[in-house]
Amino acid sequence: SQQGEEDPQALSIQEGENATMNCSYKTSINNLQWYRQNSGRGLVHLILIRSNEREKHSGRLRVTLDTSKKSSSLLITASRAADTASYFCATQTSGSRLTFGEGTQLTVNP
């Protein structure tokens, strides 16, 4: 079963705009991770944020985590057509097991 929900399910923007995706989860976690998946291929790890962290940056990516609300957001700034993909959040509570959200399909139009 899925740990949480992602919002929106689909997002379409123009190149250069920012894209924000949200993720909610249900249980206490050790960390939350974001992944990207291009059309039926493998998952690419984007960023990991620990439960004691509130914000993390990596290049054009900014992730926030609010453990009191059990939610996270992924912001992609200055989006490019190559950012078109599905984005998944995944929580880790123990061991290496990841519990994934349903994903957000991002389309960046040139």
Added chain:
Amino acid sequence: KAGVTQTPRYLIKTRGQQVTLSCSPISGHRSVSWYQQTPGQGLQFLFEYFSETQRNKGNFPGRFSGRQFSNSRSEMNVSTLELGDSALYLCASSLGGRTNTEAFFGQGTRLTVV
């Protein structure tokens, strides 16, 4: 450093057959996890192996099994295939720590059961 390698990339099998998928993790990684991805159920955890032992198991029937070898390579087996087993099977490699472990995925094996 080589990434996670899954073989084969594509498979077509008939109902009732069995199939074996292979995953070679990143060198030095001792944990291998398997996930099933379908349009209806999304990404579902199958099981995790660490140092040749199954450390965690998802909610799948016993037809799904796996193992890990001393070199950390892993295989998963699905017996008595059903149409609903058609999916993308993803393998994830990690160092295997109990917390805060990044997972790196292979390209997946696309299984079609006809």
